[in-house]
Amino acid sequence: MKLHRHICWALALLPAAALAAPSNGRLEASLTGYQVAPGPGDTGATGTVRLRVAGGSGSLCWEVLLRGLARAGEAHLHRGEAGTFGPVLFALGTPGPQGRASGCAPIERRLAREMLRDPHRFHVDVHAAGFPNGAARGQLRGGYRPDRETRARSSTPR
Numbered sequence: 001m002k003l004h005r006h007i008c009w010a011l012a013l014l015p016a017a018a019l020a021a022p023s024n025g026r027l028e029a030s031l032t033g034y035q036v037a038p039g040p041g042d043t044g045a046t047g048t049v050r051l052r053v054a055g056g057s058g059s060l061c062w063e064v065l066l067r068g069l070a071r072a073g074e075a076h077l078h079r080g081e082a083g084t085f086g087p088v089l090f091a092l093g094t095p096g097p098q099g100r101a102s103g104c105a106p107i108e109r110r111l112a113r114e115m116l117r118d119p120h121r122f123h124v125d126v127h128a129a130g131f132p133n134g135a136a137r138g139q140l141r142g143g144y145r146p147d148r149e150t151r152a153r154s155s156t157p158r
Contacts (some may be wrong), residue, residue: 025116027051029124029138031066036125036134037083045069045136047099049092049124051077055112059104062092066099066126069135073127075101081121082139095126116143 029049033041047066053059064075072095080086089111093101115122119141125134 024054024056025052025143027053027115027119027122027140027142029140031124031126031136031138033131033136035082035123035137035139036131037085037137038133040131041133041137042069042128042131042135045126045128047126047136047138049075049138049140051115051140053112053115055109055116058106058109058112060090060107060112061104062102064092064095064099064101064124064126066095066136069095069099069126069128071128072099072135073129075124075126078123078125079121080123082123085133086123089122092124115140119143 028051031045031047031049033039033043033045035041045066045068047064049065050063052061066072074094075092076088077090077092078086079089090105090107093103095101120139122140123137124140125137128135
């Protein structure tokens with residue numbers, strides 16, 4: 001009976017543990033006009049998005065690098081799997097003449113953890129005149145990767 005009670009408690013705590021982790025990580029997306037949904041996007045536009053997500057503190061840092069798009073509009077983080085067009089969650093700025101945009105901002109910790117747990121459920125797109133649904137888009141990939149401090153703590157002998 002005691003063992004049964006311990007197993008029940010362990011099973012009850014599993015969902016909470018799954019929601020708590022991960023807390024920090026890096027995500028990426030490769031942008032192309034072919035991924036815009038619904039398309040068409042600008043088939044000559046390509047780029048890369050790199051995100052640093054901190055679920056514990058609720059922060060998001062980004063770098064957008066775009067090529068082949070003369071006058072880019074604003075870049076956005078959206079909720080939405082491949083082939084779908086989801087709602088805008090966060091504006092990532094407008095790439096300048098060199099095709100770059102970067103910054104950091106606070107986000108909800110719950111959203112940060114969700115992005116790290118299921119990055120494929122989010123995408124980034126960059127808008128431009130003539131492309132109302134986006135000129136280039138990419139699905140997020142990656143996820144939790146321990147930072148140096150976390151790796152150092154976990155490799156320290158106890």
